Amino acid sequence: MAEYISFQPSDFFKTLLYTGNGTTDTAITGVGFQSDCTWIKNRSVTDNHVLTDAVRGVTKVMNPNNDTAEGTDGEGLTAFGADGFTVGNDGPYNGNLENLVAWNWKAGTTSGLTGGTITPTAYSFNATSGFGMYKFTGTGANANIAHGLGIIPKFIIIKNIDSADDWTCYHEGIGNNAFLKLNTDVTQDSGSTLWNDTTPTSTLFYLGANGKTNASATNMMAYVFADVKGYSKFGNYIGNGNADGTFIYTGFRPAYIMFKKVSGAGEWAIYDTKRLGYNGANSYLEASDTDVDDGNDQMDFLANGVKIRNAGSYSNTSAGSYIYAAFSEFPIVSSNDVPTVAR
Numbered sequence: 001m002a003e004y005i006s007f008q009p010s011d012f013f014k015t016l017l018y019t020g021n022g023t024t025d026t027a028i029t030g031v032g033f034q035s036d037c038t039w040i041k042n043r044s045v046t047d048n049h050v051l052t053d054a055v056r057g058v059t060k061v062m063n064p065n066n067d068t069a070e071g072t073d074g075e076g077l078t079a080f081g082a083d084g085f086t087v088g089n090d091g092p093y094n095g096n097l098e099n100l101v102a103w104n105w106k107a108g109t110t111s112g113l114t115g116g117t118i119t120p121t122a123y124s125f126n127a128t129s130g131f132g133m134y135k136f137t138g139t140g141a142n143a144n145i146a147h148g149l150g151i152i153p154k155f156i157i158i159k160n161i162d163s164a165d166d167w168t169c170y171h172e173g174i175g176n177n178a179f180l181k182l183n184t185d186v187t188q189d190s191g192s193t194l195w196n197d198t199t200p201t202s203t204l205f206y207l208g209a210n211g212k213t214n215a216s217a218t219n220m221m222a223y224v225f226a227d228v229k230g231y232s233k234f235g236n237y238i239g240n241g242n243a244d245g246t247f248i249y250t251g252f253r254p255a256y257i258m259f260k261k262v263s264g265a266g267e268w269a270i271y272d273t274k275r276l277g278y279n280g281a282n283s284y285l286e287a288s289d290t291d292v293d294d295g296n297d298q299m300d301f302l303a304n305g306v307k308i309r310n311a312g313s314y315s316n317t318s319a320g321s322y323i324y325a326a327f328s329e330f331p332i333v334s335s336n337d338v339p340t341v342a343r
Contacts, residue, residue, distance in 0.1 A: 245308025
């Protein structure tokens with residue numbers, strides 16, 4: 001069945017490649033919107049991943065590949081602009097003559113949110129694209145937060161801003177009594193105290209008393225994602241251990257997809273259509289590692305999903321259980337009824 005959306009996916013998510021010049025106040029343009037959340041990786045050297053968002057503010061950085069607290073980098077991402085962002089001369093953002101990738105998400109609504117037992121101290125969300133960011137002060141007790149998306153979140157990432165602790169992930173594919181760590185390759189772990197054994201609803205997401213998601217009197221940050229037909233999909237699948245691998249239906253041609261093995265150890269592998277971007281030559285980066293682009297473990301981006309073309313542990317061991325997060329380049333049929341095609 002064709003899946004219709006009333007907007008272009010590139011209005012809310014965009015992968016942008018650029019070459020650094022090592023110069024302060026460098027404007028990076030071509031995103032197509034004012035990004036509210038930008039995740040950058042230097043593809044040429046083993047720098048940390050760096051993530052900056054409009055809720056915490058420019059120059060505020062966290063590293064998805066490690067557990068460190070939020071830092072300040074005056075030569076990092078220094079401004080969000082109407083068509084991109086500005087960076088300083090720090091290598092993870094702007095290494096001279098080095099290749100970088102920036103994944104960008106748009107949010108936007110910053111007032112009017114009501115409900116929940118915890119009121120965020122700052123937030124930005126977009127009900128159209130099913131994405132929200134929420135800064136809040138933890139209570140150390142069972143709680144919930146209103147997200148404003150109007151649909152049920154399927155993927156949540158929470159980080160303690162003030163202290164060293166893991167990036168803790170809820171995913172519908174593993175349920176509300178388990179969690180993953182974005183900054184490590186370890187398998188899923190059980191933990192009823194992280195999500196209060198409660199699945200998110202169309203209005204709220206839930207926190208337990210565990211310090212990884214709700215540390216008392218501590219600044220925390222939550223990134224919340226929901227399924228939007230034709231734009232985003234968060235699901236799970238079983239690998240077959242064969243180079244003629246599993247097909248994953250998303251309902252759109254993905255612009256980006258991230259995999260994680262949950263039945264055993266495995267890195268978080270990120271693919272997109274910009275880094276080379278053609279079937280048979282798709283590179284990946286590891287969210288949980290500082291490694292540069294890797295051209296192994298290929299897959300095909302198709303009009304309605306992805307086809308695994310490897311038997312690697314990151315995406316396709318036999319009987320291995322995996323979760324994924326995907327964002328669209330084109331829906332199967334867009335709002336102007338033009339069908340998409342695979343490349």
